[in-house]
Amino acid sequence: MSCPPKSDDLVFFVNGRKVIERNADPEVTLLNFLRKNLRLTGTKYACGRGGCGACTVMVSKHDPVSAKIRHFSITACLVPICSLYGAAVTTVEGIGSINTRLHPVQERIARSHGTQCGFCTPGMVMSMYTLLRNHLQPSEEQLMEALGGNLCRCTGYRPILASGRTFCVESTDCQKKRTGKCCLDLGGNDSSSLSRESDICTDLFVEEEFQPLDPTQELIFPPELLRMAKNPEKQTLTFHGERVTWISPGTLKDLLELKAKHPEAPLILGNTSLGPAMKSQGRVHPILLSPARISELSMVFKTSDGLTIGAGCSLAQVKDILAEQVSELPEEKTQTYRALLKHLKSLAGQQIRNMASLGGHVISRHCYSDLNPILVVGNATLNVISEEGTRQIPLNDHFLAGLASADLKPEEILESVYIPHSQKWEFVSAFRQAQCQQNALADVSAGMRVILEEATDTIKELSLSYGGVGESTIGAHKSCQQLIGRPWNEPMLEEACRLLLEEVSLPGWAPGGRVEFKRTLVVSFFFKFYLEVLQELKKLDSHHYPEISDRFLSALEDFPVTGPRGVQRYQSVDSHQSLQDPVGRPIMHLSGLKHATGEAIFCDDIPMVDRELFMVLVTSTKAHAKIISIDLSEALELPGVVDVITAEDIPGTNGAEDDKLLAVDEVLCVGQIICAVVAETDVQAKRAIEKIKITYKDLEPIIFTINDAIKHNSFLCPEKKLEQGNIEEAFEKVDQIVEEVHVGGQEHFYMETQRVIVIPKAEDKELDIYVSTQDPAHVQKTVSSTLNIPINRITCHVKRVGGGFGGKVGRPAVFGAIAAVGAIKTGRPIRLVLDREDDMLITGGRHPLFGKYKVGFMNNGRIKALDIECFINGGCTLDDSEQVTEFLILKLENAYKIRNLRFRGRACMTNLPSNTAFRGFGFPQGTLITESCITAVAAKCGLLPEEIREKNMYKTIDKTIYKQAFSPETLIRCWNECLDKSSFHSRRIQVEEFNKKNYWKKKGIAIIPMKFSVGFAATSYHQAAALVHIYTDGSVLVTHGGNELGQGIHTKMLQVASRELKLPMSYMHICETSTATVPNTIATAASIGSDVNGKAVQNACQILLKRLEPIIKKNPGGTWEDWIEAAFEQRISLSATGYFRGYKADMDWEKGEGDPFPYYVYGAACSEVEIDCLTGAHKKIRTDIIMDACCSLNPAIDIGQVEGSFIQGMGLYTTEELKYSPEGVLYSRGPDEYKIPTITDVPEEFNGLGESGMFLGSSVFFAITDAVAAACKERDIVEDFIVKSPATPEQVRMACADRFTEMIPRDDPQTFKPWSIPIA
Ligand SMILES: Cc1cc2nc3c(=O)[nH]c(=O)nc-3n(C[C@H](O)[C@H](O)[C@H](O)COP(=O)(O)OP(=O)(O)OC[C@H]3O[C@@H](n4cnc5c(N)ncnc54)[C@H](O)[C@@H]3O)c2cc1C
Ligand code: FES
């Protein structure tokens, strides 16, 4: 066997310590290296594609051009370690620790309640930390920019931003400061003296207690690296991996020589394009050339006619360079630079902009590129270089289409990009529209430029270039040519739109879908450009050019990115409450500081166990097929592969008959698990799954949509029905509307994907399972039946879960059971960590819904009868679909008393992955029908929706449709308070005024009430237990049946224990949730976890205190430690089990009656938005939420839950869109295709008072529909518009029909196969 060639040493620093990697593998990312080699697990994996920011770390490098150290944030999942030669990496562990010294960023994010599950927190911390390394007192804009690439699924971002603001130039997050009255001025600075207006508090933390930022404490750039940078190694560095060799030359000459020798080898810079492509296409480049050390590629030259930027400059650097030019040069010269700057602000997140290079961006030629269309119209030129010399090629659409005649030769590289100055009478603009404002690829982007004949409005030159409407960036040359010589006026606009739609044509089946929307954007953008140029002309010569009507000017303004503001109010504790009693106080999350330092251990952070193996799942690529054969031979021969687990290996039961753990004979959806590869490493296991050959025979029918399921009578369970009054009779006497509502599904997108570690023990078939789950008892039971061993041999441990939202109730049992089979078969521990793509593909999510309603009402808006029939898409197995249908039906009436009602619901069986539990459990989808119905009645009666809501709301003590009695008093109070606090009525008038004055922008406002039932509809599901031990040193160990998902349950449980034992929380600890300590637990779900477990903890503590009472009485002056010592001496048990039998809850579906819910929580939310009728974009202006949390155990945690679920709900109703191919393949499998809200999506003003508010996110949806209705009214659009959620820019734009939507060609759906299909 030949010896592998010797690699150079890879030298870099991590957290101030030198790393010398002698066998650096170019395929290893920094993330893997940190987590596996260095055991620095604070940096998290959540997507692996640069799209979520969970893996953010700071890199510091010496910049040879500026001779300064550059600190920048990056996403470690995309950074090959080989690119780090000479760099210093700082991870979350490197800046502070709870054992040594916390960094102020870490301290503040935790104390500001900016962590819930804590999985995103290290990434947030590092983005903020890097910002502070560069700007000691950043502006708020810089803060928003720094956090734009970091996703959080729990908090709703507001508290994270609040912590960051404390570092900003003008920190205003001490909420009182804004009113001029700081809490400190009022005296006191501890949480017990939080400022008080009667019994209402507004402060959740005390800024003045934070330690100051001291830059002298930061790690310095390692002197050794500085020496290396100053005397750079000119020689070529080479790192040989198993499959890939990385070559990093020291000079341009060497690079060009290498490129000539390896013309096929790509240059690797940011790896933000190559990396994801290699991963998704499984492509391997045997040689990678890294030009990172070539300073010629980072040069910037300013000349009198333009700017030349080195291809190696990062997009962040390009942004700074352009900003500098804009500040130095007259406006007329910087038109192209301004347009580029506009897009550079929203292109990806900060980390990607720091990594991605200009050269990489241009050469990648992505069809969605934001910059290429502008560079094309700006006449940019590419300076290319090879051993043969240099030459220029124009950056035009021939180059971008990859035409050989216009392209680089294989041996050439891009050295720099030249961007000329613009001139007087030249106008350049840029446009883009994406699913959300920041960190989202554009559906359509455009660059537009016109040169007018001097001092006229005659077109001399016109260039229009579009991204997103073809395979590459497209230029509209023919249209532009034909418009030359035309005056810049309305007839030209009309003609231009006609020509553009002809030239920039997009077939109905075009990849990416949204075809009609994209066509509309092509012309809408041109219209915006038309107005912009007119306005500029007007500025140049106000007499000569026509005035743009004020009403139309709004078309020109883009929505600014602003950080949310707001006040969070909550009920303060009674003034007589003992200071030591923590109940009702805004106590920081118990793990908050550990989240922030990366020391909180999640499942995959557990160190590798001896002889551990890695498991990867193999899933079906067919939606409904017979498995003809499975050939494992090639996979089994690969190095490192130990085994492949199939259904035949299961010793016990293989799931349920109709819901198998591993498929046997037949598959029912794409993504169904067929088998699992077990290998020594994850890389080996992932390579092996590619080699498994499965042959299928398609089966009929294949059903994806609810419509098809109804046609095929394909249902998972019988219809659920509730009825009251006489619906048919009532309909005879009233006006009626019949409508349809479609609500899309939702991906949980917990930041921590599904993961489990199964460790088989040598004795008695025992297994230890570490799993990220909301229901360890279910995992335990499923593993037991799968392995056919008693439950008592299996112990499940849950330390913490990185977000669940319902997605980790049922599914973890499947992964746990398959991994357990692997562990038993191989006799070795198994680790299973799902990739984001697999997690999204396999696990299902919220059920999409299709509903039909018929509502009968009087002219005054009184609703007399309501008949709702709804269908949910359950996917291929039952899972929780029957319960979701029941909950949906039970909750449909929301806050309204309607005498004659009929609610029917069915769960459709389709060939899609099974949908499952999700926060709200059907309520958010179903109630959207009810509220849409209210909106429709309002429109028909010519009344406002809030009037109809108020008129039909429950007013007095009453019974629900299922005859459960309740009092709506709190509901009405929440509603009135929300109206009042939001100044609803006066703002409604202002909205109307705004709408009269603006044609292209419309505002909308909506207020939505909520009656939300808590708990499960079964008594046995409300029982809970706890186990409390007091040790002889007085410390207390609390264990209970709830799991820490980020909702702060452990914090709350210690607050309860502290109150009951009258002992500070510092004496107490919760280690984990374990089936060995508290058995037979119920899932932590249905908003009842803290309630029932709290009662169990209370019970255990009361038992203990009762036992201690005689001792305390005897020695009242003694200390806790004295009493515990005495109790031990007197043989009093210091351990107690607490139990809560649960609330009674039942439902008789035969009779349609019952008391299914222990209680209700009430709330209301008001939201105001502004929409751009030309692009469909929207801006959330303000949201006020009022929630009745009864007596909150911890207002900071509860406010966090309200805000977080509100933002999650807002995502459901506005941006989160799952896309399926006509073959049932889920396209949206990562943060780039599936858009959860980012920090820039939070309402500009976000006020909260008082629990759970997922459905309240619909207030944003209804505010958007309110704005759309205003646009439609003005445009005399009479057709009723079908309610479709989410209200994406596409939905909004197409609903605001106008001359542009009328112009676009429409396709006959029968004539082509669409790219994606709607499944709701
Ligand atoms: C999460 C995420 C979000 C994104 N969002 C956006 C967005 O909103 N808008 C947008 O427009 N783009 C977006 N992008 C794409 C991003 O702009 C490009 O991936 C990036 O600019 C590529 O630069 P790079 O340095 O990483 O290229 P690399 O991946 O390193 O290289 C890409 C290609 O360029 C070639 N190459 C690089 N430099 C040279 C050179 N000097 N000479 C010859 N060939 C060269 C390489 O051979 C390779 O084929 C996003 C990417 C990610 C990962
Ligand atoms: S894990 Fe790296 S960005 Fe998501």
Ligand code: FES
């Ligand atoms: S706290 Fe941000 S993802 Fe959970």
